Amino acid sequence: MAASLARTAPVVSRGLDKLGVVVAALLAIGAASPFAVFRANRIVAGEAKFFFDALPAPDAALFALVAAAAGGVALLKTPARARLAAAIVFSIAVAGLIGVAANHLTPPGEPYARVAPAAGFWLLAFAGSILFTDSVVRLKLGPVTRLLALALGVAAFALALRSGVWSELSILKEYATRADVFWREAGAHLVLAVGSLAAAMAVGLPLGVAIARKTGWRAPVLNTLNAIQTIPSIAMFGMLIGPLGWISVHVPGAAALGVHGIGAAPAMLALFLYSLLPMAANTVVGIDQAPSDVVDAADGMGMTRRQRLFSVELPLAAPVILTAVRIVLVQNIGMATIAALIGGGGFGVFVFAGLGQTAPDLILLGALPTVFLAFAAAIVLDAAVEHVTGARP
Amino acid sequence: MIAIEALTKVYDSVAAVDDVSMVVKAGSLTVIVGASGSGKSTLMRMVNRLVEPTSGRVLIDGEDTTNLPAHELRRRIGYAIQNHGLFPHRTVAQNIATVPTLLGWDRRRIEARVEELLQLFQLDPATFAGRHPYELSGGQQQRVGVARALAAEPRLLLMDEPFGALDPLIRAKAQDDLKTIQRQVSTTIIFVTHDMEEAIRLGDHIAVMDGGKLLQYAPPAEILVHPASPFVAALIGVNDRPFRLLSLETVAHEVEPGEAEGEPIAADADLRNVLAELLWSRREAAPVAERDGRIVGRVTLARLIARAGMPT
Numbered sequence: 216m217a218a219s220l221a222r223t224a225p226v227v228s229r230g231l232d233k234l235g236v237v238v239a240a241l242l243a244i245g246a247a248s249p250f251a252v253f254r255a256n257r258i259v260a261g262e263a264k265f266f267f268d269a270l271p272a273p274d275a276a277l278f279a280l281v282a283a284a285a286g287g288v289a290l291l292k293t294p295a296r297a298r299l300a301a302a303i304v305f306s307i308a309v310a311g312l313i314g315v316a317a318n319h320l321t322p323p324g325e326p327y328a329r330v331a332p333a334a335g336f337w338l339l340a341f342a343g344s345i346l347f348t349d350s351v352v353r354l355k356l357g358p359v360t361r362l363l364a365l366a367l368g369v370a371a372f373a374l375a376l377r378s379g380v381w382s383e384l385s386i387l388k389e390y391a392t393r394a395d396v397f398w399r400e401a402g403a404h405l406v407l408a409v410g411s412l413a414a415a416m417a418v419g420l421p422l423g424v425a426i427a428r429k430t431g432w433r434a435p436v437l438n439t440l441n442a443i444q445t446i447p448s449i450a451m452f453g454m455l456i457g458p459l460g461w462i463s464v465h466v467p468g469a470a471a472l473g474v475h476g477i478g479a480a481p482a483m484l485a486l487f488l489y490s491l492l493p494m495a496a497n498t499v500v501g502i503d504q505a506p507s508d509v510v511d512a513a514d515g516m517g518m519t520r521r522q523r524l525f526s527v528e529l530p531l532a533a534p535v536i537l538t539a540v541r542i543v544l545v546q547n548i549g550m551a552t553i554a555a556l557i558g559g560g561g562f563g564v565f566v567f568a569g570l571g572q573t574a575p576d577l578i579l580l581g582a583l584p585t586v587f588l589a590f591a592a593a594i595v596l597d598a599a600v601e602h603v604t605g606a607r608p
Numbered sequence: 609m610i611a612i613e614a615l616t617k618v619y620d621s622v623a624a625v626d627d628v629s630m631v632v633k634a635g636s637l638t639v640i641v642g643a644s645g646s647g648k649s650t651l652m653r654m655v656n657r658l659v660e661p662t663s664g665r666v667l668i669d670g671e672d673t674t675n676l677p678a679h680e681l682r683r684r685i686g687y688a689i690q691n692h693g694l695f696p697h698r699t700v701a702q703n704i705a706t707v708p709t710l711l712g713w714d715r716r717r718i719e720a721r722v723e724e725l726l727q728l729f730q731l732d733p734a735t736f737a738g739r740h741p742y743e744l745s746g747g748q749q750q751r752v753g754v755a756r757a758l759a760a761e762p763r764l765l766l767m768d769e770p771f772g773a774l775d776p777l778i779r780a781k782a783q784d785d786l787k788t789i790q791r792q793v794s795t796t797i798i799f800v801t802h803d804m805e806e807a808i809r810l811g812d813h814i815a816v817m818d819g820g821k822l823l824q825y826a827p828p829a830e831i832l833v834h835p836a837s838p839f840v841a842a843l844i845g846v847n848d849r850p851f852r853l854l855s856l857e858t859v860a861h862e863v864e865p866g867e868a869e870g871e872p873i874a875a876d877a878d879l880r881n882v883l884a885e886l887l888w889s890r891r892e893a894a895p896v897a898e899r900d901g902r903i904v905g906r907v908t909l910a911r912l913i914a915r916a917g918m919p920t
Binding site: 508516 | 656658679680681682683684687689690691692693694695696697706707710753756757766
């Protein structure tokens with residue numbers, strides 16, 4: 216009895232959570248950094264506002280308490296559920312307070328004044344998301360629960376947007392002046408990312424199957440795809456202008472379909488080419504992984520090669536292939552931003568326009584939705600991979 | 609009846625199987641035994657054309673196996689292997705239904721067949737049909753593998769070391785079950801193993817292979833008594849010969865009238881086990897009982913010892 220107490224007691228009472236130390240440090244640095252930036256208009260230099268300047272006194276005091284409590288929960292070895300609750304409450308508080316700060320800092324009747332989140336806000340948000348992701352991992356939530364959590368998060372975010380808590384924030388002011396362009400470019404961004412993924416699947420999967428069979432072709436094909444991956448995207452766009460321009464002029468109907476030397480066509484083609492390697496390589500690996508006695512049994516029972524492929528090899532390769540889909544989709548959502556450089560559209564339009572105008576708020580209007588989309592795609596496809604793998608050891 | 613005629617397989621100018629001819633009788637269980645690399649698996653795999661012969665041919669009931677496309681031939685021949693090769697993403701029922709589904713049986717007939725086979729292999733359909741292979745023990749997986757091989761009622765079943773991965777107790781049970789099931793379904797079985805003990809225990813006929821050649825093809829008793837070459841003799845293990853010879857027969861053949869003391873012995877026990885029992889219990893004789901408990905006579909130690917020697 217005494218021995219077992221001696222063994223278990225220190226675990227419960229002493230020692231700090233390692234990740235919690237990082238979270239608490241981020242909280243401390245974040246709280247000590249400027250929370251928001253105030254600018255008289257969208258391009259002049261900003262004025263950093265610390266925590267107690269940015270918020271009305273009662274809100275600031277309340278938030279200090281919430282942050283201290285969250286830091287405490289993170290720092291000590293607390294149950295995963297408590298950590299999750301702390302992460303949620305803290306994140307909601309940070310998200311809500313940046314809206315409050317915007318209202319508080321914007322002088323009445325000054326439509327050009329801008330309030331944007333500053334380093335402190337981002338550090339605090341980062342700390343909150345680390346605590347959140349970590350507690351979700353510790354809780355070992357199933358794929359369906361994680362999808363539900365994502366849906367809930369999106370719904371809460373949409374509600375917050377509608378409620379107007381953030382409407383004084385600079386990024387939403389940027390949005391308000393170009394709402395229709397925003398959704399058009401969002402559509403273009405999705406078409407680029409998902410379209411190039413679909414094309415890469417349509418070509419990469421059969422290609423992977425083919426080189427899984429013909430092992431002699433494997434090295435040349437994969438090496439070629441590998442070489443394509445190493446071409447920088449700007450160089451790739453440059454290389455595509457010539458051939459696509461030629462096609463546009465000389466192939467009847469190509470121009471009508473939107474094929475030009477610049478624009479969406481080369482962007483789509485570049486993303487597609489980059490996606491081929493992960494698709495084809497993972498298909499090969501997935502098919503190779505099928506246990507040899509299972510493949511032998513399939514042959515021995517009289518499956519044709521086609522039946523063996525579709526009812527044994529591809530189902531067994533599905534988790535690995537889906538992993539490739541995840542990699543490609545997340546990668547393409549990010550890379551599609553570059554398409555704006557050559558007039559391909561997408562969220563990159565705001566990023567590059569913002570860079571040109573040195574308007575950081577506009578850059579954020581392009582960057583944040585991109586990050587969010589990539590994040591959501593990762594969660595959805597991770598859940599899908601886990602669902603497919605779940606029925607096996 | 610399966611006729612193997614001058615079958616040869618050459619890989620890179622080395623003959624894995626070298627001019628093998630043999631006839632497997634319908635309804636028999638023939639064991640091909642040999643060390644690894646002897647060509648035993650290659651010989652078996654040429655029967656269902658998983659390996660295409662370099663020369664020679666295989667006739668099943670008089671019909672050349674090359675008359676059919678390979679996949680159609682294989683659907684008519686059961687195939688069970690070591691490590692069972694069950695499809696990990698499919699349930700037990702779906703695994704067993706593989707060949708019937710390929711053959712296009714209707715759903716009801718498949719369901720009935722799956723249930724019948726699960727019962728034959730002592731796996732409760734309600735419990736096991738919906739499970740995945742990884743939820744089964746090694747012995748259960750192996751039984752499902754054999755059930756799957758028998759699903760489309762093949763007249764010929766090929767088994768390549770099907771019990772190789774099982775531990776000894778389960779293995780002995782699997783061997784007994786196979787004998788029982790073969791009597792029920794009357795399928796011709798070609799069984800490949802490296803284990804002479806298993807070959808003697810199971811085979812009606814044993815084909816001994818080495819270096820791609822068929823060294824001897826005969827019933828087990830014949831192989832034990834007249835090994836065709838020193839290699840065959842070494843494979844059967846000269847020291848174990850009397851006991852292996854005894855293991856081929858049941859006590860029912862050696863019953864004599866008379867009485868004896870002690871626990872009765874079952875009439876279907878093999879003579880090796882009976883000898884062990886008599887030696888262990890220090891008895892000169894034991895009563896023999898039928899399954900219903902009726903005493904039919906006795907078996908004596910002297911008779912067993914006489915039976916264990918080289919036939920004169």
